[in-house]
Amino acid sequence: MTDIHAAATPRTRTIDLGDGLIMRWSTKDDSKHVQELVGDSFRWLLFGPPLTPGVIPPPNKILMAGARRLLSGVNATMNEFNYALVEDTKRKGTDKNPIVACTSIHRVRAYYGSVKLFFGKPELIATDPEYRNRGLVRKLLNEMIHPESEARGDSLQFIPGIPHFYRQFGYEYAMCSFGASSIKNVQSLPSLAKGKTEPYTLRKATLADIPYLVKLSERESLSPHTPFGLFYGPEYWKYTIHDYVEIMENEYDVPRDSYIFVDAATGKDVGFAIVTHAFGLKVEAIALDKEQALSWNDVLFPVLRQIVANEKTSLEAKKSKTTDPEAAKAIKTDGFPMLLQIHPAHPAYALLGTLVSPPQDKPGFRLMVRINDYPQFIRTVTPELERRLAKSPMAGLSGKLQFDFFRKVEGNKGKGLEIEFKKGKLVDVKDWARQLPEKDVEDYLAIKARGEEDQIPTLYEASLAPLTFNNLLTGERSFRDLIWSHGETSYGNDATKLLIDILFPKGEQHVDTFFW
Structure with missing residues (x-):
């Protein structure tokens, strides 16, 4: 590794x-x-x-x-x-x-x-x-x-922690976890029919499962609706499956459970779930193996029932070891809630219906982001920006997209940004600063004198408040959101706004960061 x-x-x-x-x-x-x-x-x-x-x-x-x-x-x-x-x-x-x-x-x-x-x-x-x-x-x-x-x-740094404090170091709120929903009483889940056995069972993941879990952690399987987020790599799986357990010392070490779903009829692995317990039972991630072509309608409730059964067993064991009668009484082994911190469009919500509260109508846990070098970030994500442009009504575009950030501030090294496209390909990106109008006139007259008017690129011009480009890059806010929230935000024409919306659409983010 x-x-x-x-x-x-x-x-x-x-x-x-x-x-x-x-x-x-x-x-x-x-x-x-x-x-x-x-x-x-x-x-x-x-x-x-x-x-x-x-x-x-x-x-x-x-x-x-x-x-x-x-x-x-x-x-x-x-x-x-x-x-x-x-x-x-x-x-x-x-x-x-x-x-x-x-x-x-x-x-x-x-x-x-x-x-x-x-x-x-x-x-x-x-x-x-x-x-x-x-x-x-x-x-x-x-x-x-x-x-x-x-x-x-x-490519960037992000940080939780004291509200507002890290703005002084060039951070801006631009990442957010999913808002959690709750099944208030797990006893409300449909029971297994009498005399039946679960068609899908759970087993604890082992180190041998890491390649399979990394494959299912890909965005297309785990969180296809999120264009931006964190990825469960081999380091995460090795640590949470094995190493964390090995170094546990006391009750303040609360490990995660990594479950593999198994088709009881075929013995095949068909999905996984991440379950946490630090602040009650919570499903942090849940995905099916797309290669198995299964339906959540068949898998979801068998999986949730077994997650609940395992939690009940764990709580009963904890209660039996608790010597303080009042503390033992507070441990609820039946009818406890279960939180879901998964994408609002996950099929689980449709299948659970009124059994689960709607996803919170507010952000989840918000984090601050620092991107010191916008050109370097853009160069890194160029393949994705070109893909978005190619699928859009502006495919094949040539021109320069210029952002004016007004001034250089802590946390970013430029006063603005220029991104150049030729026939739909991103060919250059650099820090940029708006020059005086008189210099624009001088440059134009020089080009005209050389007879090169046909080489003047189409300009797409916009302005943003300092550091709010972070919000666009991560998809935490749309350009329209920034127009309404920051008076500095503006754009030259409708084509500019369309181009910005194509390159930097608003989208949910998969953020699970407190597993250490």
């Missing part, structure tokens, strides 16, 4: 920040201190029961477990050398944690239509309260995390 987390920048690098502070990359030996910092920094992040007034909560054990897994050396998203740290050398030999700020950089597989990509994700960022407001996170991102991500070829 290819190591997608190999370092692109030197891991021996140390940056002196002054006053005893140094910035460096991690090793496994830093795990304990990173866990302590994360636990202390996120103690106020609520995952469980409400906070008790007047009481400082304990360290966040859930995220401490996450930090340990990230630095385990077997994580799917990063290796043990991919945490950027700020260390206070003056704290060495004392009872204080020497690690005072940290940011990890994950790498995940993604797709843009027919094009496969890698995205970087800064994650589990923390700063000791005594060291906040010193710009340490900015230094970690700008001097270590972003350069590393770009050097290894990540």
Whole structure:
């Protein structure tokens, strides 16, 4: 298996920040201190029961477990050398944690239509309260995390976390998970007819299933309605099927279940599902093997019944081991809900009908996106943009599409963008800046003097507020959405608007990112 987390920048690098502070990359030996910092920094992040007034909560054990897994050396998203740290050398030999700020950089597989990509994700960022407001996170991102991500070829960086905070580093909300729906009581699912056996059964996936699972993770099988999203690669499957289980230490390590669907009559594998349990029973992904030509009408309810039965068994075992009577009483082993976090157009919704609540009429979990180099991103996804153009009424187009972003801002290196097409092929893309009208007149007169008017390309001109091109690129918003939401958004003529809609259509995104 290819190591997608190999370092692109030197891991021996140390940056002196002054006053005893140094910035460096991690090793496994830093795990304990990173866990302590994360636990202390996120103690106020609520995952469980409400906070008790007047009481400082304990360290966040859930995220401490996450930090340990990230630095385990077997994580799917990063290796043990991919945490950027700020260390206070003056704290060495004392009872204080020497690690005072940290940011990890994950790498995940993604797709843009027919094009496969890698995205970087800064994650589990923390700063000791005594060291906040010193710009340490900015230094970690700008001097270590972003350069590393770009050097290894990540097309963008995306980040969850504190609302609004990461805008100052050039991030813009431009990714979003599906909104979850709920089967409020799993007992409402149709029962298996008396005397019958399930026509499709479940088995836990093994390492031998990885090639099959990677094949079924392709967009065409798993999420055909999403032109943009994250892809479950071999690293994901190896980690969630095997490695995660191997490094579990306590109840804060909650693994995912990866199920293979088996045709009981033929013994053939026919699909898969990803089921999570961290915050109740939830189906994160569910797909059929297209080569088997099966109907969801036949497969869905047998699969859901067995997922529910497995959850019931797990909850009963947990309840029997719980010594606190009140805590045991709170564990519901019958009639619990099941969440579905799958595309709103998935056939499961039509088959479930009123048994499931409609997909939420609001965004799911929103994430911020940074794309520092628009020309490089466009070059990477050129095959998909050419495919979209070829299928459109503007197939064979020649001309230049020019975007004016008004000014250069943190998070992107250009004031504008020019994309040139010749006979439907993307032949050039570059940073661009609008020049003075007087210079336009001068250039035109020079061309006319040379008798080359017929070589003047057709121009398609538009303007966008800084960084909102991120929303167009990811499909999180349409051009029309941006026209209504940002007064800076404009276009020269109807042909320009049509071209933008063809190249950058709005679409749902497949985003499942918290499996680490």
